Amino acid sequence: MKRKTPLEGGARKKPAYQKPTATKLHSTPAAKSRYKPKLHSKPSALSQPSSSQVVVKAESRTLTIDDYVVSYTNSLARSTPSTGFQSAGTLVKNEVITIDDTDDDEKPTEISEGMRLDTTQDYISKLDIDRPLLIVAGAGSGKTTTLCARVIEMIRRGVLPASILVITFTNKAAGELKARIKKYMEASQMDSGGRMPFASTFHSWCYGLIMRNYRLVGLAQCPMIAAADSEHLAVLKVALQRIEDCRMLALCEGLLGLVAGEPVPVCEEGEEGAMPVFVDFADARWAAVAAATKERYDVTVDQIAAMQPSEAGERTVVSRKKFGAQAQAAADEMSVTRSLFQFLAAKQKGRVAELEPINYAGKFGGKDAGSCIMSFIYRAKSRGDLPKDYPPFEAAVLKAYNATLERFNLIDFDDMLRLANDLLGVPEVLETVRAEFRYLLVDEFQDLNQLQMSLVLKMQQHSGRITAVGDERQSIYAFRGATCEHNFQTFLDWFVDATVERSVEGTMASLTQNYRSHQSIVDLGNIVARDTIGESALLGRLRVPLMALPSAPVVPVSVWHSDSHHEEAANITSKIKELIDSGDCKAADIAVISRCLNFGAYHPTGLIEAGLMTKGIPYVVRGGHSALKSKRMQLFLALIRVVANTDDDIATRICLGDAVKSLGPANLRKLEAVRADSGMKPISLFAKMEIAAQRAHVVTKPAAESLAGFVASIRGWQAQLGLSPLRRLVEVMFREFVAETDDDAKSAPIWGKAAASKGTDGLWTMVDAILEGFLDSPDALPPQDDGDSSFAWDRKADPRGPCTKMLLRAFSGQLCLLSTSAEGISVVRGPDEKVKDKDDVVVITTVHQAKGLEWKHVFIPHFIENLFPMKFRSENPADKAVIRERDAVREPSPKEQHYREEGRLAYVAITRAKLGLYISVLAQYPMPWMENFLGDLKPSRYLPAIMCPPGKPKHRSRGFEYGHDYNSDCEY
């Protein structure tokens, strides 16, 4: 029977620690001098539960972790971090190697002032740098520390810092890595001549690679990044319109008798034959329709497009009710095909079938068609799936979306990874990359998706010079296609690869000493990991409960039960004030970690923000909707893109869509229908605006004035290209844009209400900081010679000199990467915005943004079912397809997977705390509508029963506190 832990109310027992095995170990030539090996084989003794730090060493053959039995070999001799060291066990097949941790002759490396690596970290960091190393360990065990120590070791062994690439997921984490490596290098008094290893996010690195080499994958121009949700929706809108056009073209063919039988009105799932209606029509089919129309009715398509709707036939064939907001707007836009269809239908009254609307929302399982389709697309693309992997209907949508991106020379985050993968398929690029970065280190390895995994393999599979660090308990990006178990399995398989010239012997290591938190927090993390996350078949044996340092002060974990979210906010903010006033900690030592910052229109941390504001405590909000994600910022970003490239229809559409004054749907339709004088040749939306601004009666007079103002602004800014430096140009644009869009600018000729907002929200400070970073970072700059004189950028020239289109474009890419990456940019707020020390602020953050970070005190609000964990919603078609595929291996259901991921999120949130952890449970939903929407209220399933006994009164304003003295016991 499973023994209960103290947290679960089990009896307290002294831990039964084993004595250390006094045997020495060696693994690498470098380590040989320090560790003398002695192997012994003792399979029978190996099955004991392990709480040791473990190194599993694999030799050249295909293997799985099941080939190994993790042993319990060390003493867990407890000591303080500065003097402490631990023993490690290493297995070669079933042979155990242990090291003597009593030999004090050589102390492990001092990595920074007052901090020494423990023996295992030290040993692992020094393992052969030319062989694969995988470190799998729980939160706070020093994975990142060990990764950085390994970088230092590489440099110490003569590796050039510039040939080391350290890669992670978020800009914040990349910054943290850089800072740590710099600190450790300084502590080791390393003189690298100012050269630092290259620490980057996957996406920044990929975009840099694309900027330098896009021509090699057949692109004429360097693609721009479409990163914001609003942009994706704009692309989707065009894609859906494309689908409608194709369906209508099929009807037109039917009406003209070009195809036999009835036209195909709807593409049903599984109807293979229905697929052709979605193929790109800007080809022979279109030409055939145009020619047949001319022959039969003696009218050209241009003439039809120019006709007023009444002449073409007033039939509304697309029902708008069933479209979501975005899709409906797409349906509103009159396309030439629709004009043509309406014309033909009017001519043949009674002979045409209605075009049935496509029920996108129904097909993609949700109410809002736009967001349902986007969530399908995100999932499918992050997995690297192709349209052919899906049934015809989903395939058509995916295909149309990708085609639309391509048409506008845009890429999204997944395309970035895909293109980088394609580029690494080009031998000369691969060679250059391999020569440039001889060593690759990957943090948060569990979060790689298949495209990222493939990049990693391509870069280092030949050499095995890779170090990966991960924790399957912290895998929280499945929604973006992360394939945690697959990643670890691939790494294991990688120990031997038939394609490599020499066999690659790799090592898999684990750490079990938690240095971050005290035992109550570590215990709670262990329980959540064990009970809710599910056993990993692959890594189960390596998974051992973490242990806290016995020297860490023990503070109980607090669980508060509040009547309402008002009471919760009051409790949390009072405690924060108390902590700061006591002088024990600074504001920066405190975080409020919320599952999300927006739940529909509700902001779970809104009242806490208000409370902090009232109490005069400055804070920063990370994740969710930061100011850089604001509509105003996205508009400004779109403006930069239009200045850099007037053919960028998506950016133009973003400016037009909601923001430009006096442009209602009717004007937009007319604008869309504008044709160039030269006939059928498609022209950009911007060119249409120029025409509409000049020609009379295309759009209404006020709309024409707004368009003229918009076109003049863009042309005016473009005139400064080649004259003003980038900084000056962007600043001028920003000032003019802000002046135009400020609430007070009542007479603004261009921008309507949607673009307006109060104040600048400190936006310029952020744009400015990004500008500086961009100009200081040569890797973000565009290629030396683009080959196209208008975009040519000589890297030897001063990037602060006259700005080119290419430079402006690259900057907008950088702004995109930062403003729309998951983390966004934080905004410091406080009483009257008077925040003295921007670093000494309380952090309010999402769990995703809290990953990899730590605070002395952590508050987790709204720890109730359906909010944390989030309620499971309907299945995504992308999941359905994968589940079908994987039925044979009995994958957990999407629902099960969802709650496991939520459990991992809870694990991440809990394990960020060093000293104080305060979990808040509500007695009622914050908003009345949630009751209907979410069902009965219960405490979060991740709260162990002992912390929330059913018999307790429902409303306890301060709740009870539970904790235990680690020194007296802990075992499970």
Ligand SMILES: Nc1ncnc2c1ncn2[C@@H]1O[C@H](COP(=O)(O)OP(=O)(O)OP(=O)(O)O)[C@@H](O)[C@H]1O
């Ligand atoms: N040997 C050591 N001695 C003292 N402190 C240590 C040691 N190793 C790590 N730490 C500290 O423990 C904390 C956690 O370390 P680190 O961030 O490297 O862990 P991690 O395993 O990457 O954590 P997570 O996965 O939760 O982000 C840090 O504050 C770090 O400075």
